[in-house]
């Protein structure tokens with residue numbers, strides 16, 4: 239083969255090898271090795287200009303290979319600025335005290351001469367630089383060769399196309415990330431809107447609460463909901479369950495205040511037959527029932543200390559042992575707890591375990607009292623009027639601006655529950671096609687524990703088990719007996735459902751639970 243043909247073959251082989259490289263570092267490495275071999279160089283380096291155009295990087299020198307383009311203590315800055323190749327002698331190299339350049343000089347075995355050649359794309363954009371090292375200070379023989387020119391041209395072309403590829407991948411990644419983000423944001427927005435059908439209110443606090451609920455629902459963290467009585471903590475817990483991936487599983491609600499202390503442990507953990515006197519059959523506990531779903535521990539502040547330690551252990555392992563059982567059981571549940579009591583105070587007083595508090599409040603949520611979000615008053619009124627109409631099959635009804643104004647001056651110690659009761663009563667008093675007027679709003683006496691919670695309703699003169707008015711000698715005892723009778727009757731009416739009975743009496747569940755205990759009323 240003649241010399242020309244050999245050169246042609248070498249050139250083609252080299253070109254094929256360059257074209258095969260599918261990323262920029264591999265391309266630069268292959269090109270520098272090829273230049274070394276083809277032209278007998280002692281070393282060849284490729285330096286890449288970063289996206290900002292401010293720094294040249296030499297990947298093969300790792301952290302030392304960073305050259306600030308505005309730092310003229312190394313020769314690369316001069317070459318970039320002039321845009322022209324130039325030679326740098328060994329003597330000159332010794333005089334340059336730039337640490338990166340000295341590292342490159344050392345790693346090249348201190349050659350007699352460097353040839354520094356800037357590489358630019360067809361559009362003039364600078365891509366980087368080649369640094370060729372040789373012990374002959376004469377470069378024209380190499381840089382004038384068609385093989386050198388051809389390789390440089392091909393390298394430039396491939397370099398540009400690798401950068402374009404990288405840009406495209408980057409763009410695609412950016413696009414995907416922003417689409418994912420948009421999709422997430424859209425999903426959250428849609429779910430918040432859905433939730434606003436049941437958890438009503440347009441105040442900033444309510445909008446924020448709904449979006450926190452959706453976020454909490456998307457995690458497996460334990461959620462602690464805090465807020466005054468009647469402000470909607472139950473609804474929050476339901477929302478978390480319904481928008482979580484456990485929505486098809488059970489939502490098990492336990493009111494720690496409503497279950498007598500002595501029964502709470504066996505209710506939660508379950509028991510075997512004969513575990514204690516009266517345990518005539520094995521009973522599955524609420525923890526086990528919540529498997530695959532959500533366990534909602536309402537009024538967690540009322541949980542006895544001894545049980546708090548046991549609950550903490552369950553939360554850490556999801557393992558528990560029913561009373562009287564030999565074997566531990568496992569239950570996969572997500573915990574939501576709620577309280578109207580300031581747990582911090584409970585911790586300070588020694589009534590609530592600090593470690594349990596932290597374990598429960600991995601995702602803390604706070605529901606603002608109704609009086610602090612007056613914007614929610616009107617939408618809540620319309621919501622409850624419409625619920626009343628649906629339930630009673632009543633005709634259209636509204637609320638006058640005077641009535642709204644009256645409500646806005648009231649503090650609502652019983653929060654939304656109280657507002658709901660006030661409106662239900664007002665709806666009853668308002669003719670169809672009319673608006674609720676201020677006169678039918680009973681604002682004072684509905685919430686107070688001390689007063690009859692049933693005011694405004696048609697109460698029979700006597701109730702089963704209650705006193706007959708004419709025979710009363712002790713008013714306090716009679717009032718209590720009356721209260722007990724009302725509660726007993728209401729519990730019967732709601733098949734023992736304390737939440738519904740409390741709701742219908744305008745009482746917080748906890749108050750009803752205490753009254754049940756006090757009067758020994760069982761459902």
Ligand SMILES: Nc1ncnc2c1ncn2[C@@H]1O[C@H](COP(=O)(O)OP(=O)(O)OP(=O)(O)O)[C@@H](O)[C@H]1O
Nearest residue numbers: 436437438467468469470471472473654655746747
């Ligand atoms: N934002 C709201 N939108 C619609 N209804 C609400 C809202 N907040 C509360 N309610 C209604 O008010 C009543 C009381 O709410 P809920 O039982 O959730 O309060 P709570 O904070 O759990 O009370 P407690 O501390 O007594 O357990 C319920 O009928 C509930 O549906």
